[in-house]
Amino acid sequence: MKNLLLKRLLLLSGREKAARLMTFDPSKTVVLGDNDTGKSCLIKSIYAAFGADSAKVNPTWKDAAVDTLVEFFVDGVPYSLLRSGSTFALFDGDGAAIWVGNNVTTGIGPQIAKLLDFGLTLADRKGELQVPPPAYLFLPFYVDQDVSWVENWSSFSNLMMFAGYRRDVANFHAGLRPNEYYQAKALKASADKTKEEFKIERRALDRASTRLRANRKRLHFDLSPDRFVDQIDALVVECQSLQSAQDKVQRSLSELNSRRSLLVEQSVIAENALADLSADYEFLRRETEDEIICPTCGTVHSNDFANKFSLISDVDTCRAFLVDVRNDIGVVDAEIAAAKEQLGQFTASIERINGILDEQRGDLKLRDLIEGESEKLMDETLVSEQKEVDSQIGAQEMKSDEAAQVMKSLDDKKRQGEIKSFYLRQMNSFVQELHVPNLSEDNYKAIDCHIRETGSDLPRGLLAYYYAFIHTMKRYSTSAFCPIVIDTPVQQDQDASNAARMIRFCLNEIPEGSQLILGTVSLHGVKYDGHIVETETKNRLLKTTLFDEVSDLMRPFYTKLIR
Template identity: 85%
Template sequence: MKNLQLRRLLLLSAREKAAQLTTFDASKTVVLGENDTGKSCLIKSIYAAFGADSAKVNQTWKDAAVDTLVEFTIEGIPYTLLRSGSTFGLFDGDGATIWVGSNITSGIGPQIATLLDFRLTLADRKGELQVPPPAYLFLPFYVDQDVSWVENWSSFSNLQMFAGYRKDVANFHAGLRPNEYYEAKALKASADKTKDEFKVERRALDRASARLRANRKRLHFDLSPDQFVNQIDALVAECQSLQSAQDKVQGALSDLNSKRAILVEQSVIAENALADLDADYEFLRRETEDEIICPTCGTIHANDFANKFGLISDVDTCRAFLIDIRKEIEVIDAQIAAQKEQLGGFSDSITRINSILDEQRGDLKLRDIIEGESEKMMDEAVASEQKEIDSQIGTQEIKSDEAAQTMKSLDDKKRQGEIKGFYLRQMNSFVQQLHVPNLAEESYKAIDCHIRETGSDLPRGLLAYYYAFIHTMKRYSTSAFCPIVIDSPVQQDQDVANATRMIDFCLNEVPEGSQLILGTVSLHGAKYDGHVIQTDTKNKLLRTALFDEVSDLMRPFYAKLLQ
């Protein structure tokens, strides 16, 4: 399991000429601030920097067009990721470029998946398997203020691009099915798809072969070319002569058509130029001012006889040129017609060829010999292609079977039972700690369950679920482990005791070695003396005073986006 840790987040709005710079503690960071001080905007920006956008984002924040730069480590190795709109740049610890591009699913997504060894595959709406974008990697670790306290597995936007994603995502992250299972699943899907494509090709080949065989004449004698030696020699000579003549005419036609295309293009240019000159002259003729200012470049032109006369001269020259071009096109068209007529003059040669083909020896014609040999060659070619396709189908079947066996070996029912049992014990314990007495065990027994509660019990039930799942991940998963980011857990008018209980639970029940970032209006009496980020200005997370400093830090990375 690879471990991702956040170090620093930089936010920059060129539109507002303001910025923010935030450093995270390796263990716990509390983002503390009243409502509307930008606390949630900061928290939503953390995973948005990786291409995982929150389910809901404030419109004012969107309008600010904030760029993000996040510094992080994976297994202690430092990286930097810059996001500017839909463009991303990934850099190593020395600032060297690893990857630059746009798009999330096919762009930064595969880069993050490779870094964190994220091998989950899901079927898209077309039924094709692919590694999903970063939102599905970070889904267990992010609790969004706006949606996650109502419904679990819903923190990010556009999750419905994969139908029924909950079960596969939960099974993967919990370790019920490890990375290797989904790698094998992708291999099997690829082999099955390729096999099906070969089968379609095989059926098409069989249908074509059957149609050709159905139209053949049945011959009840042996085809012997020896009886037609002279006719074959004459046929070859006649065909060679015809081919040579056709090649000559086709070459001439190709040259003529190329010349005609050039002339037509010149004609169009000349016509446009003539229209412009006519318009200019008409404008000068109507204009009474002695000087005219060009609206494009601002140059002053004299509206006198000399300029008008010059335009008339240009018009006449252009018109004469256009007439010459049209005459040349007419000549070329006549030459093309002559060459096409010459092509039609090859009918005598074709008649002689047919006559040779129809010469008969008993019941046998030379045409029969040629058709028979052609059919034989076609049958051999079809048989060879069928054999090759069958071989490819067999190869893909072997790959599919091997992948299926790997999937079966990794679908360990005993291990799955152990994981589910651990999750349920954690959930039972956390439900008790958070005082959610009416949440029945049956409702949360499944590891991908929906938490169904009402009122102030719902956020506490969801918090118990999030932590039970994260503890299960930490113990059993082969997936990456990422910072736990929780925004505003005290929801639905919690009483004083429950509010304190929730904050205390968030701070003290994280798995050992985890990084927690917790956003809250208040600590509600919970004891905490760790790292705090204070947001204290209404409607103003970004600071004008930080703009130059953050711009200087981000500038070298902006430059590399354009290289």
């Protein structure tokens, strides 16, 4: 089991020129602050830095466009992770970039999964198996203020991208089915998919073979090429001659078409120039002033006979050029027509070839021989491809069977019974400790259950479930163990004794060696002398006084982000 430990969280808003820096205690950190002081925004940013966004995010916080840098350890090895919008960058302990990219599902998600050995696979809406985004890794550890005190397994956004995710996620994290089970499941799904693709290809080859044989005429004699040696030689010579002549004519046609395109382009340019010159002459002829000022550049031009005569000369020259170009186009068109006609004159050569093909030796024609040899070659090719596809199908079946055996060996019913019994004992104990008298065992017996309660009992019932599940994970799971992040457990108008009971429970009942980040408005009289982070100012979590300090700390990471 990998262990994730948070060290420090840096928040920076270039838009607001403000920042925040939060250091985590290895054991317990309490985020203490009144409502609307940004306590929840701070807590939501912890796992959001890893690409796991909360189910609800304050619109004002979104508008602030806050970048996050989280420093953490995995089994004692330091890392840093920068998130700027949809861009993520993972760094080692020396600040060297390990990975930089965009997107969560196909980007940072696989990187976090690799780092924390997260091997769960789920089927998406298209039925494709994939390792889900980081939200599914952190799901048991994060209790969001807005939704988690109403419904369990719902802390993050976009969880419904995988239908029915609750059972698989709960079974995986509880250790009912370990990492290796889901890795084998992914291998089996991949092998089954590839096998089905090969089967489709095999059926296509079978249909092609059937169609080719259905349209084939039956020949009841040996197709011996030796009986047509002279005819085959003559056929080859005739085909080579025909090919050479066709190539020559086609090259000529290509050159003629290129030449015609050039002439047409020259013709268009000449027509446009002639129109412009004619318009200029008509303008000068109608103008009575001796001098004309250009409206664009302000240059003064003389409107005398010499200028008019020069324009007439240019018009005549352009017109003569245009006539020549059009004549050239006509000549090229005639040459193109002649070349196309020449292509049609290969009929005689084609007839000679057909004559050679139709020559007989007894009941056999050369055409039959060639068709028979072609069919034989095609049959051999099809059979070879069918054998290769059959071999691939067999290989994928073997992979699928091996993966299925691994899955069966890891689906240990005795161990699963032990895990479920432990969870139920923890749940029964925590329900009693949190005073949820009306929550029956039938309500929470399933490890992926929905907690059904009302009023102030519901948050306490959910808190009992979250801790029972976390204790079960700690004891049995092969999944990574992450910091427990709980936002504002005192919900639904708890009375004073229950409010204190919930805070005390959160602080005292975490598994040994766990890291807790607890957000609350008040400690409700519970004695706590550990690390506290306070949010003091209404509607202002980030501080302008910290902007320069946090900017300096994050600048080296930004530099590597854009390289």
